[in-house]
Structure formats: structure tokens, C-alpha cells
Amino acid sequence: MDFPLPEEILNEIKKRVDHGIFGYTLTTPSYWKALDSWCSREYGYHVKPSEWVAVPGVVYSLSIAIRAVTEPSDAILIEHPVYYPFSHVVKNNGRKLIVAPLSYKDGRYTRDLDAFEKAIQENNVKAFILCSPHNPVGRVWTHKELLGVAEICRRYGVTVISDEIHCDFIRPGIKFTSFATLGEEYKQKLILCTAPSKTFNLAGLQVSNIWIPNPDIRSRFKMQNQANGYNEINTLGMTAAEACYTLGKPWLTELKAYLEGNIAFVKDFLAKNIPEVHLVEPEGTYLLWLDFHGTGLSNEEMKDRVENRARLWLDHGDIFGEGGQLFERINIACPRNTLKQAMNQLKEAFE
Numbered sequence: 001m002d003f004p005l006p007e008e009i010l011n012e013i014k015k016r017v018d019h020g021i022f023g024y025t026l027t028t029p030s031y032w033k034a035l036d037s038w039c040s041r042e043y044g045y046h047v048k049p050s051e052w053v054a055v056p057g058v059v060y061s062l063s064i065a066i067r068a069v070t071e072p073s074d075a076i077l078i079e080h081p082v083y084y085p086f087s088h089v090v091k092n093n094g095r096k097l098i099v100a101p102l103s104y105k106d107g108r109y110t111r112d113l114d115a116f117e118k119a120i121q122e123n124n125v126k127a128f129i130l131c132s133p134h135n136p137v138g139r140v141w142t143h144k145e146l147l148g149v150a151e152i153c154r155r156y157g158v159t160v161i162s163d164e165i166h167c168d169f170i171r172p173g174i175k176f177t178s179f180a181t182l183g184e185e186y187k188q189k190l191i192l193c194t195a196p197s198k199t200f201n202l203a204g205l206q207v208s209n210i211w212i213p214n215p216d217i218r219s220r221f222k223m224q225n226q227a228n229g230y231n232e233i234n235t236l237g238m239t240a241a242e243a244c245y246t247l248g249k250p251w252l253t254e255l256k257a258y259l260e261g262n263i264a265f266v267k268d269f270l271a272k273n274i275p276e277v278h279l280v281e282p283e284g285t286y287l288l289w290l291d292f293h294g295t296g297l298s299n300e301e302m303k304d305r306v307e308n309r310a311r312l313w314l315d316h317g318d319i320f321g322e323g324g325q326l327f328e329r330i331n332i333a334c335p336r337n338t339l340k341q342a343m344n345q346l347k348e349a350f351e
């Protein structure tokens with residue numbers, strides 16, 4: 001995001017800098033308390049620190065989780081299109097990548113549960129990486145949809161690694177359900193990945209919080225973490241995260257209202273100026289998924305037009321896997337003027 005944190009949070013980080021000592025730092029009870037207040041208020045679950053592990057990043061945790069719950073060559077399921085590091089961590093850890101593509105119909109993405117189950121059954125899948133809310137298609141899975149996934153995974157003994165990093169960006173009228181709130185029976189094989197890095201723009205300070213309710217899976221996760229030689233999170237990251245979880249709600253509320261304005265702007269701009277480009281209506285995240293099928297261009301022509309004529313560095317849809325061709329992902333967490341300039345450049349390239 002292009003937005004700085006508010007002064008009162010920056011002051012907390014500055015105070016920590018003024019302390020002047022940055023040696024190895026354990027997570028403190030006040031850190032976990034701040035996380036607990038945030039999670040119980042925002043997502044409906046409590047944080048028991050002994051069940052949580054703080055690590056430097058969500059992608060890092062996906063890699064550790066894969067090694068903790070599967071063996072080399074085991075099959076791991078993901079859904080395409082999806083945040084591309086999902087497939088990288090599976091392949092780079094020597095596991096077998098299985099893809100269940102999402103269905104795209106009438107401008108909306110859904111999951112075909114029968115195909116999902118078949119993919120698990122036929123490939124003896126051991127773990128499923130869920131993107132919830134979904135980057136890049138912007139779906140916020142409903143309670144019913146998640147329960148469908150949870151029940152199939154429970155039946156086949158599949159561990160669910162639920163990446164909920166975008167869960168603080170839910171649009172008005174849409175309800176987020178954390179996988180952790182589906183029921184006790186679905187927590188036994190769950191690794192829940194959360195972080196303040198998207199919510200408060202802290203990615204560079206490298207903090208994420210992973211909930212692993214099952215003690216056996218947790219201890220295997222910790223062993224893999226230690227095998228990497230990793231112990232405690234970044235000192236300043238911890239201070240920043242605690243300050244954000246304690247003081248950041250008003251800033252986030254204001255930010256989300258601004259982002260709503262950005263989404264409305266893009267939607268209106270496209271309808272008026274480039275109607276052949278369709279905005280897939282997002283339910284969450286600050287990433288918009290634009291469908292260029294209506295332009296009549298090939299995927300390569302679209303990429304060339306966006307990069308070389310519009311001179312925009314968006315994320316081409318094909319990096320997100322199957323079904324991503326002829327889409328572009330645009331990050332709208334920037335000042336409106338930047339967005340206006342980008343959309344005008346896009347318009348000129350498609351005139």
C-alpha cells in the first residue's frame with residue numbers, strides 16, 4: 001500500500017528505537033494480548049499463545065507447514081487462479097502440485113465441490129492451501145462454502161493450511177468467516193496463517209502469526225522452523241504489530257472507506273471508458289481482478305498493450321495459473337490521483 005501509518009503508531013515504533021537495544025527479543029505477553037483483543041473482536045476467536053507460533057512471513061509459514069505435514073512427493077492441492085507463491089512453495093519443497101480450478105461463470109468465481117473432492121480422492125492429497133479471502137479473484141468464502149471444503153478435507157484426512165492474510169479487507173455487506181470458527185472437528189488438522197502485514201502495511205517488518213491447534217502438528221511445524229535456524233520475530237516488527245493491533249482500528253476504518261471510493265472509481269471509469277474490460281466484483285482485498293476477454297485480444301497482445309502502450313506494471317493474470325489468461329490484477333491501495341493516472345493510461349492504450 002502507498003499509505004503511511006498514523007503518527008501515534010509511528011511514535012510507538014520510535015519509542016522502541018529510542019530504547020536503543022535490539023538484541024534477541026522474545027514475544028511478550030502484551031504482544032499476544034493485543035493479538036487476542038484484535039482476533040476476538042474482529043474474527044470471533046481467542047488467541048491462546050501456547051497454540052501460536054510467530055514467524056517472519058506467511059509464505060515462509062506455508063513452506064514450513066508443507067514440510068511439517070507432508071513427505072516429499074506427497075500431493076498438495078491448490079485452486080487456480082491463485083497467489084502464485086502457493087505453487088512455488090509446493091514445487092520448491094519437492095511436493096506434487098495438484099490444481100482444482102475455480103469455476104468462472106457470469107463474472108463470478110465459485111468452487112465446484114465435486115471436482116474438489118475428486119481431485120483429493122484421485123491424487124491422495126495430503127494438504128490443501130486455501131486462500132481466504134481469495135487473492136486474486138476477491139472472493140470472501142461464505143460459511144457454507146467453507147464448511148463444504150472443511151467436511152471434505154476432514155473426511156479424507158487432508159490438512160487445511162488457511163491463508164487469511166487479507167481478512168481485514170472485507171467490503172461492506174460481506175461477512176468474513178475464519179476457518180478457525182467452523183467447529184472443533186475442523187481444527188484438528190488446521191494451520192491458520194494470519195499477519196498484520198497487509199492490514200497495516202508492515203510486510204517489510206516481517207511478522208506473521210500462525211495458529212496450530214493440534215499439538216502434534218504444532219510441534220512438527222516448530223521443528224521445521226528450528227531446522228531453518230529461526231527463533232524469534234523481528235523486534236521492531238513485534239512492536240509495530242502490537243501498536244497496530246492496539247491503536248490501528250480507526251486508521252484501518254478510514255483506509256477502508258477510502259479504498260471503497262477507489263473501487264467505485266475504477267468500476268465507474270471502466271464502465272464509461274473501457275466497457276470491454278470487466279471488473280470482477282470484489283468482496284474483499286485491495287486487489288482488483290480485471291477481465292480482458294471482451295477486448296478480443298490474445299493474452300500476449302493484452303500484456304503488450306498494458307505494459308508497452310499503457311505503460312503500467314500490473315500483475316498479468318497468467319502468473320496466477322490456469323484460468324488467469326486475459327486477466328490483469330491491479331492494486332488499488334494508492335492515492336486516487338495515482339489510480340486516475342493509471343486508468344487514463346489504460347484508456348488511451350485501448351482507444
Ligand SMILES: Cc1ncc(COP(=O)(O)O)c(C=O)c1O
Binds near residue numbers: 060131163208
Ligand atoms: C494470499 C497472500 N498470502 C501471503 C502473502 C505474503 O505474505 P508474507 O509477506 O507474510 O509472506 C500475500 C501477499 O501479497 C498474499 O496475497
